[in-house]
Amino acid sequence: MSVQHEHFVDLLRLGKSYGETRALSDLTLHIKRGEFLTLLGPSGSGKSTTLMMLAGFETPSEGRIERNGEDITHLPADQRDFGVVFQGYALFPHMTVAQNIAYPLKVRKIPTAQITEKVGQMLERVGLEGKGDRGIKQLSGGQQQRVALARALVFEPSLLLLDEPLSALDRRLRQEMQMELARMHKEFGTTFVFVTHDQEEALALSDRVAVFNHGRLEQLGTPQEVYERPASRFVANFLGDTNLLGVQGIRRQDDALICNYQGRSLVVTRGADPVAVSNTGEHWLAIRPEHVDLQPVALAGGGNGVIARMEKLTYLGTHVSLDMRLDDAQPMALRIPVGHPMLNNLEQGQPYWCSWSQQHGHLISA
Template sequence: MAGGRTGSAARADAKFVEFIDVEKNYGNFHAVRRLNLSIGRGEFLTFLGPSGSGKTTTLNMLAGFERPSQGVITLDGKSVDRLPPYERNIGMVFQNYALFPHMSVADNVAFPLSVRKAPKAEIGPRVIRALEMVKLERFKDRKPTQLSGGQQQRVALARALVFQPTLVLMDEPLGALDKKLREHMQIELKQIHEMLGVTIVYVTHDQSEALTMSDRVAIFESGNIAQIGTPDALYNEPATAFVAGFIGENNALDGVVERVDGDQCLVALPAGLTTSAMAIGGISPGTAVQLAIRPERIAGSGEPANNRFKAIVEGRIYHGDHQRLLARLPGGQVLTVKVSPDAAMATGETIDLSWRTIDCRAFPAGAAPDGNTPNTGSVT
């Protein structure tokens, strides 16, 4: 199996994969717009975004299933634009597993070695090592139809890794699994990545999946990368309203900027309310903005905060380890607030809410990525 390098140590080669001014057009439709992205050796990078945002098209260009309309893609310093998929030394794991139903588990895993004409004496031991890695060595003689969905996914993963690829691409690989099994497989995939140090590029529309497994996440929107960074940076410091809404749960409030003071601003809300917030993007007095506040960053009046409001409880949702309150501000806007599971707040009760300025971010309303602006991504 590959390497044994951890993800953090392996990223010394910051440009193991590069997209340089890459575009993909289908007629007049721009699926990917001037993408510039660097992926480090040994990194676990996830492409995250809604359907049609360009993430799968980008993965397919890297795999060789699609050709860029313009630009260059390099792997380990060499252009792969004209190489067919089988010459790129890339492993692929698909959502539908793509296993051969008439072959045994061992034969499925051995297939990439056979087509690469590996010595027969090596194939058996390498297949067993790959199956041991995914804890399926005792199922080697079974057919895929005799396995559960999670076991089939492990076979697909073993097959993708058995020929020691330099890069593994995964396209929604856990999408067909139930929630509990999907969460278990997320942990296993991350452990395998840390053990082998192989570079993984992963595609999903599930933000929880992306935050759980990734070293970095690239958030796609309308063919652009809206933002790229570590999971905690994307969650705590979203660069756009789209990113704030797509990563984690978020309260969105509409307002108008009254005053800007350095990196902060004062925002007027309906019913004469005002709040201070961090000013993100091109904001000036009179700018219509959307405020983003995480439910867990809204506190009761006993907490230190710059912004304080009265609100009426309109509903409670019990989640076991916490409750979600639906609280209406005087201007009619409703906030979701994360509170203790033991908090006793009745529907119709008036409560005090507050948040710190640093936890509230103001974005220009309706801001969208500029299709003429290059996207950039680098390992940090």
């Protein structure tokens, strides 16, 4: 009986220690067939360690890896059928473009005529037609990256592992290659597991994002989920700027949660709250700078908001960034469109009413 396993690859309570260093702890992650999954986190958070174990280049200290429900934890890398594009897993500089792409097929002892045909197709699919005879050093950084992708995809792996493949490229080229990657993912239908420390890249490319910190998975969700409903202070801060107000006295009221900040009641839509709220422990109200509006202090009162004084205005072309401060010294950042009427007569040191709608407030518990 052949049952299509629901998940494609499962990481089950995976852990890794290097001597005294704990690189990864208790990672359970179900990779779905065909998805673009990104492992996102700061340097040293365990992303590469996870990928190395997936590839079969490192052995887990604890836990198990399964493919279609079958244990592959100790299966050698070359029997896993996974393509890799890793930092330091460089192209062969003495070979031509075509020879580089042909290499995985040669290793697999594919007949020469078939290799020639597949390499030709691959060159076309990554936009390098006619460049097969070039040397690697004659290519630009972006073209080399395409050769690396072609080499990893030519044997039609079931999973492609990519470890920060774009981090060495300049901004323009990186954005171009991001679009290429998205296109290839769609076209090839291969499952991609992609590592980056760049949150914008992760949000732009992924079906799901796994956020790592200190060797642990902090949150797994769609780009929208991790950005709009961060599960922790770390995730809120790592995925762009956020205002965090320490709040107390959380209680339910109809479909909403009410919390208390410095004597003021603030409402949060209950649906925005993923945690079971209890009044033990610490809680923060997270509000993104782009969701805070600015009004004259005379309008302070009803609705969700705080009074804050203007400290600094930075013009950023598409918008203006405002640094404000509350009476209790709490900072508050705002991101206001350049056409906003309040920007005509803002005065430094003056108080303003900073408000947001309740669905844009999000509660985080420690």
